[in-house]
Amino acid sequence: MDFHVVHVTVPADTAEAIGETFWQAGAQGLETVAETDSSTTLRAYFPEAPAAENLLAALEHTLAAFDDSGGQLRDFTIERRPHEDWLAKWKADWKVQPVGQRWLIVPPWRRAEAAANPEWQDRLRLVIEPGMAFGTGTHATTQACLTLLEQLPAIPEQVLDVGTGTGILAIAAAKLFPAAVCSACDTDPDAVAIAAVNAQDNGVGGRLQTHVRSVTAYPDGHFDLVLANLTAEVIVSLASELARVLRPQGQLIVAGVLSERQASVAAAMATAGLDLRQTQTDGEWWAALAQRRPDDTPA
Missing domain, CATH: 3.40.50.150 (Vaccinia Virus protein VP39)
Structure with a gap:
């Protein structure tokens, strides 16, 4: 099954917020392609083609919250690609993550790993599927x-x-x-x-x-x-x-x-x-x- 890749370059200090906007828009994968002191290039992966106009408007709305970002969205493209095992690679990059003194953020496919680590036994586990909505814990x-x-x-x-x-x-x-x-x-x-x-x-x-x-x-x-x-x-x-x-x-x-x-x-x-x-x-x-x-x- 084909998938769709959205490519965009944004001011470096906006990359985290732009990434969350992609998750909210239904992305099932996200990666940083290139970084400089002033800009970050992101790729977001979608199982179905996102509505370009709506997605671009959401990204620009996020960017507008940064008064001093000093840049604009650049190189925005949506490309259809044949299926490859990108989801497995993306999942491999999501790790169990301790937060604060009490919490453990656990992707569902990492449950066994979280249960087996004795250092994490006293932490409260929050099992959240990345990309479902805003609030993955990362x-x-x-x-x-x-x-x-x-x-x-x-x-x-x-x-x-x-x-x-x-x-x-x-x-x-x-x-x-x-x-x-x-x-x-x-x-x-x-x-x-x-x-x-x-x-x-x-x-x-x-x-x-x-x-x-x-x-x-x-x-x-x-x-x-x-x-x-x-x-x-x-x-x-x-x-x-x-x-x-x-x-x-x-x-x-x-x-x-x-x-x-x-x-x-x-x-x-x-x-x-x-x-x-x-x-x-x-x-x-x-x-x-x-x-x-x-x-x-x-x-």
């Missing part, structure tokens, strides 16, 4: 959320993951806090379906409630912890809603924020009645733990 934004989650100063009873994607953060919360009631929402029905399947595969399907909805559909003051690995623009627009659904002194973990946008996100959270408690920067990405003020009504 991106800096997801890893930041997982690290902040394991450092949480209080054990939550009610957890909400907003924009859940693969469900990885909701699944992580369910595993880390076995007594908690965990919910996950996304406005994309496909993502919610994927999250539900992943929850079952990770043994927490009975404890994770998944919904096709926005955070706006949840009641006031219901959650002790909200997870929001989104984008700066979305977090700013939803800041008051994220605060509203938290109980007083409830905690919010946000990520997906480019470091250059952190000031606007922090300001929006402060206006919404949230105080920063901890921040984390990994390269170009910023994440934070915030807490709703006691008896404070979100703006």
